[in-house]
Amino acid sequence: ACGSDSGDGSGGEGGTTTLHVAAAASLTEAFEEIATDFEAEHEGVEVEYQFAGSSDLATQIEGGAQIDVFASADEANMDKVADSVEDPQIFATNVLTIITEPGNPKKISGLDDLADPDLAVVVCAEQVPCGAAATTLTEQQGVTLDPASEESKVTDVLTKVSSGEADAGLVYVTDATGAGEDVETVETEGADEVVNSYPIATLTDAAAADLAEDFVAHVTGPEGQKVLQDKGFGTP
Amino acid sequence: MRPPAWLWLPAAGAVLVVVVPLLGLLTSVDVGSLWPLLTSEASLDALLLSLRTAVVSTLLCILLGTPLAILLARGRWPGRSVLRALVLVPLVLPPVVGGLALLTTFGRRGLLGEHLVAAGVTISYTTTAVVLAQTFVALPFLVLSLEGAVRGLDPRQEQAAATLGASPWRRLTRVTLPLVGPGLLSGSVLAFARALGEFGATLTFAGSAQGRTRTLPLEIYLQREVDQDAAIALSLVLVVLATLIVGAVYARTTKGGPA
Amino acid sequence: MRPPAWLWLPAAGAVLVVVVPLLGLLTSVDVGSLWPLLTSEASLDALLLSLRTAVVSTLLCILLGTPLAILLARGRWPGRSVLRALVLVPLVLPPVVGGLALLTTFGRRGLLGEHLVAAGVTISYTTTAVVLAQTFVALPFLVLSLEGAVRGLDPRQEQAAATLGASPWRRLTRVTLPLVGPGLLSGSVLAFARALGEFGATLTFAGSAQGRTRTLPLEIYLQREVDQDAAIALSLVLVVLATLIVGAVYARTTKGGPA
Amino acid sequence: MSLQVTARWAQRGLDVDLTLPAGRHALAGPNGAGKSSLLSVIAGLAPADRSRIVLGGRSLDGVPPHRRRVVLMSQAAQLFPHLGVRDNVAFGPRSLGHGRRAARALADHWLEVVGMSAFADRRPGGLSGGQAARVALARALAAEPAALLLDEPLAALDVEATPQMRAVLSDVTHERDDLVVVLATHDVLDVLTVCDGADDTLTVLGEQVEHGPVRAVLDRPRSGFTADLAGVNLVRARAGSGSGAQARDDTGARTVVATGPHDVTGDCWVTFAPDAVSLHRDRPEGSPRNVWPGRVSRVEAHAGRVRVGLESPFVMSAEITPAALTEVPLRPGASVWVSVKATQVRVHPAHAGALS
Amino acid sequence: MSLQVTARWAQRGLDVDLTLPAGRHALAGPNGAGKSSLLSVIAGLAPADRSRIVLGGRSLDGVPPHRRRVVLMSQAAQLFPHLGVRDNVAFGPRSLGHGRRAARALADHWLEVVGMSAFADRRPGGLSGGQAARVALARALAAEPAALLLDEPLAALDVEATPQMRAVLSDVTHERDDLVVVLATHDVLDVLTVCDGADDTLTVLGEQVEHGPVRAVLDRPRSGFTADLAGVNLVRARAGSGSGAQARDDTGARTVVATGPHDVTGDCWVTFAPDAVSLHRDRPEGSPRNVWPGRVSRVEAHAGRVRVGLESPFVMSAEITPAALTEVPLRPGASVWVSVKATQVRVHPAHAGALS
């Protein structure tokens, strides 16, 4: 990728421009694919990702990390860095779903079943986005859960269910999709009404400002949206 | 024999590496928010749980790890280096993977867990699981520190004790262990600290239920999602506490010891 | 003097606590997926970065921590116990908070970072930051282990060396350090292992950029979002690697040493 | 009670077969001869190539050290640095199951015996070398051994403490008449003063082990080492019957040595005391039948007497009065005449049968 | 070159002020008298309450140990366990800046001198006690000291090695005539044979420090310890002029001691050799003017003679022949008559001015 236009002055050597994107870890697969497309379209451009929890990324941005684009998994973390970003846009949504072990041995058919005290149910803790969503959902549906554990990461809910440690759990649809055959999803009434939104924004002090805007446009544009939907994300 | 004075130069470097960031951290603590945070039920639960489990884990490490350290240092049996390498594994295993290992072993579907559940013993989601996770990650610290200390011991002291009629047990408790006191102490401190700070394995294996399995590091991690400053303040509590405990242990033990 | 045979009983307990979960883990590894995973660019980058940074951090720990350990063990200066307590802090500080501490100090907006950036030196989010984070968390392991070993040393050996005309430097390098060899070794191994496994502080302070700051534990963390089995397989690589390195170091050093 | 020891350990140069009755037995020999090694083997601390230990009829083979009732005080005192002086001494009694109080009382008793009562509350780190040796001795005595092995226990003691400790060792053995004491030492005075019982023996380790009643071994030395220990001159020779023997001197020439009457034939050792050797400026006339030209190698003052080392015709030493020194000008290298009265020269067979 | 030492250290019972010229000097005293402590102070390893050390005109106060050119061989050999025997000995030369080769050559030289060449490639852990002591001595000698401090270097050596080492110490000092050797020892033979130069001194540490030429200190002992060391009997008394002195015996009663002629008045020490003391079953008639009833406290065989401890009227000892023993039945507690010829009793003033 050498020898093309030197772009917008972002510090590349030998004519390569690097775009620094901080993205929520749950976006890893989708964004890797998007980067391949984006680099193909922009010769001499290399996308370098920081994947981590959205709150870690927010901390890094506050700490002065050299970032051009921030894609968060929730609006709360985008709000934390509101002073450093320009004009966040929602580019994807996500909803919750019940997951069980493959084959659904406990014959769980809906949220009401999860209230059974004999079942080991795991959810996210209220402090993280998927936990907040779970609380809203159960309240709306009038169900009271007694979870065996309130995980701080969605991945840990997935692990517990796929390893058989828990009978059921509440995760995002995209996580369930990603896990493939390790878990089985159960239709969850009312889930569509509790939507989690993914905002994306360029940084005010982005080194490659134009390229950053191009990237945001690509993600919110048809190509990006297609990739995201393949991975199970909803449209904004 | 005083150590050479210029050692202070690199030592000051070491102190700076540790102390300057702590100062930096202190400047960013919001003291006002400390009190309500500390007295919240969730924090207190987490604090107490952490202390209880870390103490139990450290005791377990001492109980199981001390014999192993002595055998590693003294014995000349085959497979010794293989075993030492194995004991080191939890050191380098990412804690989350350590948690997964425990899960595949003691979990409901695990190698042993299946039989345990059949026998009516459930470990998952209990405080026992926390202790198990902490012991798993902390054990190598005790074993390695202590092994180094035992290697440095003059075996003729134990021989003297033997001809004076001391049984192996008496030799161990009255001669070997007191003589490796400093090594055992620092090993225990390292193990306690590691247990107290344990996060990844606990989260993966024991989960995070308030008062039962949500230790202080887990609480801090959660708190951080909502309010980073509160999380830092809470961490400082953990730090002060650990430092006080460790400091007290050291002060008591080094007074009587050799100069 | 052979250690008493019944020590094997509790020692076997210790071995079980560590080995059984590792077996459990092995049963769940998908060997087929290992090869493509290992040879992927991302994995190799992470592996190399991890090795490089952990080695550099360990060297830094030895360089800075050894003098401090000796001064802590030997000196009788005021503030000694305060300093020891401070050095212990990174042990119990949740790694993420440690990362925050480093960020508030060396970050672009940090206490020192501001001046460093003005001087044209950026630390955060570079490989230097990874090394700094690893050194911060690993230093206490070296210091504490070594201090225990130095305390156990007979000071008359150094006195003998002194009257034979050995300068403080010669005494240190030819007498003190060789004599505390086992302690220094186990301290270095602990520090190396801790550096190699470091995750939280690195993520916060150094970020996660492939080839620059994304070490193997960070790569494993990411991999787990995508494919947990792949993450476990990758962890095993880390473990095997670390075990081999550590095993090699031990084998070489304990051969010549005392029985 | 008696102690039988058979031990072979090539790496340590050990090959002995001894029977030691209750009483005090000395163990001598050059540095590295295996004294400490032999004591370790008896105590069960080191594995010889082959060994058989029987103490009071009870075989100790395979018995772990702490059940042997064999206490070893090793060459380095090895006090426990983490225990006070009293607790060091009480360690043995405690190990034997005595209560804390009884053990401390015993410790205080033995500390008094070795004259260290005033130091009971100190730490071993704060003791002088001799003080530490005395505490180590008390600790060994307090452990109620059936066999007590002492590796140079008196080497660090001062002139006042040494006779006191010799008396202690004597008293202990007389009090407990079934106790076997084995004392490794370099000092012939220890041998003579401690091992003064009828059954007490001296064993000298070396190429050929010399063993027997103390006087017998010292009076008929079979090695230069033992002769040195006994303080006599020793020359290898061949005896015809009657008196006299033929020796080879340093140049290889034969020299006839006139001796007292004896009935030895063949290889023999010829001995004479240093004070039987006279030195003269000129060739002496008169009664002494052994008169040789000699060369002075060394002159040493020696407890009010002067000891002169000679290199020819044999390596020997003479003990003379300081007054004699002014008559014969003796400096290294000087030529002198040496005379020894035949009546003071004794002859021993070189290859003895059993000596005990 | 000479060594001046002033040191006061209450906790270690030290209070000395010595000037030691080049040559060999002995340091004696009871266990715990402070010999090792004094050597440590000179070497700069331990801080006395107050001290001033001058070596060859150069003040050593504040000079760190490694720059003093003062080498100390301590009571425990303290060989470096991680270095081979040769490298242990080469440690000093290497520290002084010699190259690896030169240092090893020096090490080999000194190992030969102490008779340990065959052990050059061993580890210290595989040495016997005496072998370790010899290597430690070689290591000290190889470090080219200006002052050589030896803490009981000969205590662990066998009868063959001891005279050899004494000769080595003698040779070294004669070769390097500016070297100051200080030798802490418990053996009067070491004192007499090593410190035989005109300027050589003996210092006995104790309540009152005795210091001076070897013979002077031993001939006029001012403490029971020194008397024991010299092997003479010592009684505190008051002298009128002429002959005779009044002593207090153990019961507090005054006893007149007849002595040889002297010109001492006031407090004095009365000395007489053990072999000047005769023992009798019945009160002897005749020439001896000192005749006292006594009680036997101890009987010891002693290099062919018998030494008898007596407790009255003074603590003293008598040396008699074994033959005499059969005439007078001597067992502890027995009553005997003691006689000492007045001509063999000497009187020294108790408070000497300068003794040298």
Ligand SMILES: Nc1ncnc2c1ncn2[C@@H]1O[C@H](COP(=O)(O)OP(=O)(O)OP(=O)(O)O)[C@@H](O)[C@H]1O
């Ligand atoms: N490290 C120490 N700390 C405190 N006191 C000590 C220490 N070493 C020696 N002492 C004390 O100081 C005094 C002098 O001891 P030092 O070792 O100098 O005697 P010494 O003359 O060498 O005796 P020895 O002939 O037994 O070797 C003794 O009473 C001893 O108990």
Ligand SMILES: Nc1ncnc2c1ncn2[C@@H]1O[C@H](COP(=O)(O)OP(=O)(O)OP(=O)(O)O)[C@@H](O)[C@H]1O
């Ligand atoms: N731990 C050891 N390992 C190997 N060889 C040893 C060891 N200890 C002693 N030796 C060797 O064994 C031989 C006998 O040593 P030992 O200590 O028994 O002699 P010793 O008679 O006690 O001598 P000394 O009078 O010097 O104390 C020596 O040649 C010595 O070098």
Ligand code: MOO
């Ligand atoms: O990637 Mo997230 O922000 O931890 O769900």
Ligand SMILES: [Mg+2]
């Ligand atoms: Mg020995």
Ligand SMILES: [Mg+2]
């Ligand atoms: Mg001493």
